[in-house]
Amino acid sequence: MTATYDSLGVVGLPAPISELAARSWDAVIVGGGHNGLTAAAYLAMAGKSVLVLEARERLGGACTLETPFADERFLVSPCAYLVGLLHPRVIEELDLERFGYRTFTADPNQWTPFEDGTSLFQWQDSSRTAAAVKEIAPNDVDGFMAYEALFERIRDRLRSGPRGDVWLGDSPDHAALEELFVDDVQAAEVIFGASIADVIDNHVKDERLKAALHGQGVIGTFAGPHDPGTAWVHAHHSLSMIGGWGFVEGGMGRVSFCIADSARESGAVIAAGAPVAEIIPGQGVRLVGGELINAKAVISNADPVQTSSLLMSASGTAFQSKVDSWAITSPVVKLNCALSQLPTFTASPNDPTIFKAQVEIARSIDLTQSACDAARAGIAQPEWCELYFQTPYDSSVAPPGMHTMSVFAQYVPYELAQGTWDTRREEIGDGVLDAIARFAPNIHECVIERQVLGPPDVEEKVGLTGGHIFQGEILPEQMWDQRFSARTGIDGVYLCGAATHPGGSVMGVNGRNAAMAVLADLK
Ligand SMILES: Cc1cc2nc3c(=O)[nH]c(=O)nc-3n(C[C@H](O)[C@H](O)[C@H](O)COP(=O)(O)OP(=O)(O)OC[C@H]3O[C@@H](n4cnc5c(N)ncnc54)[C@H](O)[C@@H]3O)c2cc1C
Structure with missing residues (x-):
């Protein structure tokens, strides 16, 4: 069996679907995002038979890796790019370091250039x-x-x-x-x-x-x-218990791949390219191909909106009414760039240390607010951005002498007031680079190739409704006991993704919590 780590998460089917369907499982997990894989690992460690069914060919969901550029030596973390909230228990209990998990804590953790030519470093050391x-x-x-x-x-x-x-x-x-x-x-x-x-x-x-x-x-x-x-x-x-935010050696998807390898070693069976069409409470799931897979528990890693669309019988339940009022629209456009060289920032043209920090592109609170208000009216106005350069820590993600840059930018609407994402994607990508060019005028020339992912692109790629990076807003009204809990209240159906307590990001603890709930209920 090739390690998931080595195949960049492309694991295929472990056996013909008919063989998987002939078994009766303790738990089936819908989705092989990092939380679904975490839930699988804990259930398998507890001796349960577990099958993960991931729709895409590649594992990891929003925490994965890709090679989208002509030069496949550029390893891109298309969505999540930095780890900070992964639960230390998950790292330890799943023995992730043994499967290749290594990180570089970003220090300085932030560098912000200002329009007047000054700038600010923030460090681990206060x-x-x-x-x-x-x-x-x-x-x-x-x-x-x-x-x-x-x-x-x-x-x-x-x-x-x-x-x-x-x-x-x-x-x-x-x-x-x-x-x-x-x-x-x-x-x-x-x-x-x-x-x-x-x-x-x-x-x-x-x-x-x-x-x-x-x-x-x-x-x-x-x-x-x-x-x-x-x-x-x-x-x-700010709730990191692993010493702050940092890069994962080899790219962010390694988190998911290490979890998958840990789960497989404990006996979990993972199938990719196996989309689920229906969750049948008390019975199991039906695949898009029509096969029925029996399981005592179904744990959905898909977001609640997607999960409800798989549940033909959810209407009228408390779960469905929560789904109906769930805020889940993203204002984020992500640019993944292959760079021929690092850009030159006017505020600090000669200091390589700046590239070890998250570089903050922000002019003022009021301009950021205006950009948000514009996006609410359907206008894409990328104003606030965070840039991450992995190569100063880890040159394995780019060809020698070249670099990668992740840009996380706001604000853009899911639905544009004028045109569509298909007609305006590249123009909006240019707008993001223009926002950076205010501080690093040569940024356009540094970019060899780029991938622009607006909210509909993230939705299509990962299945995250509205492209929402946390499977739903993490504002206070959707946190704590207002977030989804692992138990949906529907017979044998659980959630394990970022929409559950304690919220979104690459944390793994949502998957762990779901596994613990299932283990308690299966007793
Ligand atoms: C652009 C972007 C940038 C981000 N940056 C960061 C970051 O730097 N650091 C960080 O910590 N977090 C970041 N996040 C957030 C973080 O990536 C997510 O909150 C987290 O990865 C969600 O993980 P999950 O396992 O809960 O769900 P997901 O990753 O959404 O996984 C769900 C899985 O279920 C699968 N699925 C859905 N429906 C079906 C079906 N019917 N059948 C089978 N499979 C199905 C999907 O294909 C997917 O693989 C970012 C997210 C995005 C989108």
Whole structure:
């Protein structure tokens, strides 16, 4: 058996479908995204018979790898590109390092160039960050550090406070969270609905610092920095228990592939190119080819909207009414670029260290908000971007001397007021590069080839409804006990994807939680 790691997730069928259908399984998992694979690994480790059915030829869902360019030595992480929230228990319990999982923590973690030619580094070591802030805004050092400390406090209380790690198992409800933060009003405001703009305003005055900080509150979210709840989006991304955000050696998809290899070693059977057409509660699933696969439990890694379309009998259930009101439209366009050379940033033309950071392209809170408002009206206005260059850490993802650049940009609508994504995709891609060119004028010349993925492209490629990167917004109204839980309330049907508690990103814990629920119920 070729390791999933070596085949870049293209695993095919392990046996003819008729053979797989002749067995009766403890659990069938619809979808081989990283969470479906994680659920499979835990169930197999517990001795259950598990079959993963992935629609696409390649495993990983939004956490995968591709070679989309003419030169196939460019290894592209088409969707997710950075790891930070993967649960340490998943890494340890599935023994991922033995299957090849290695990371490089990004340090500096952020570099932001400003229009006046100054710039700001943020480092893992907060004293270095304080020194960098002091250089451009000495009066804001204390406020900046208090801002960082606020989000660290939230992380510590949620992940290792009196309730233990709230990511594990069922979500705490609103009252339990209030109780947890009863002595910390500022933190409670972040959790229950403050805007990132307000929280930043309460801490710093310098407009450049505000430009540098606000983007973390809107990542993947169809909301602007002035909109309520965006402070929580930043908090969610600050909950890392693996030392911050970093690159995965060989590309982000390796996370999924290592999980798949761990699952297979424990006995899980993984089939790719096997789309499920119907989930039949209490019975199993029917494949698009018509075959019925019997299973005691069906665990869907597909998002709730897709899952409901597979459930012919969901109407009238509490699950369906939650699906009907689920906010799941993405404002993100992703550009994956092959570069002949690294671009030259006007604010720092000679320092290679900047490419080791996430490079933040942001002019002001108000311009980011305007871009969000424009996208709400159907206008693509890429204004805020994050750029990631993997090659300074890991040259294995590009031919010698060349580089990759991931651009995560906002805001774009799913449906354009004028034209369609098919007629305007490349123009919108140019718009993203133009936004970067304000700070790195030669960016267009550095790009040899690029892949532009708007929300409909992500939807088509990965099956994420609306292209939503978290299988649904992670604003406070869709978090905690308002998120989906692993148990759908429908006989033998579970969810294990990013739409479940504790939310989206490459975390694995959603899959682990689902497996634990199934194991408890199968007893
Ligand atoms: C552009 C983009 C950038 C991102 N960047 C980051 C990042 O840098 N870091 C990070 O941590 N997170 C990032 N995310 C978010 C993260 O990738 C997702 O939240 C996470 O990967 C979701 O994983 P999942 O396993 O829950 O679901 P998915 O990855 O959505 O997997 C679901 C799987 O189910 C399969 N499926 C669906 N329907 C069927 C069916 N009928 N039959 C069989 N199979 C089916 C799909 O093909 C898919 O493989 C990004 C996402 C996107 C889109």
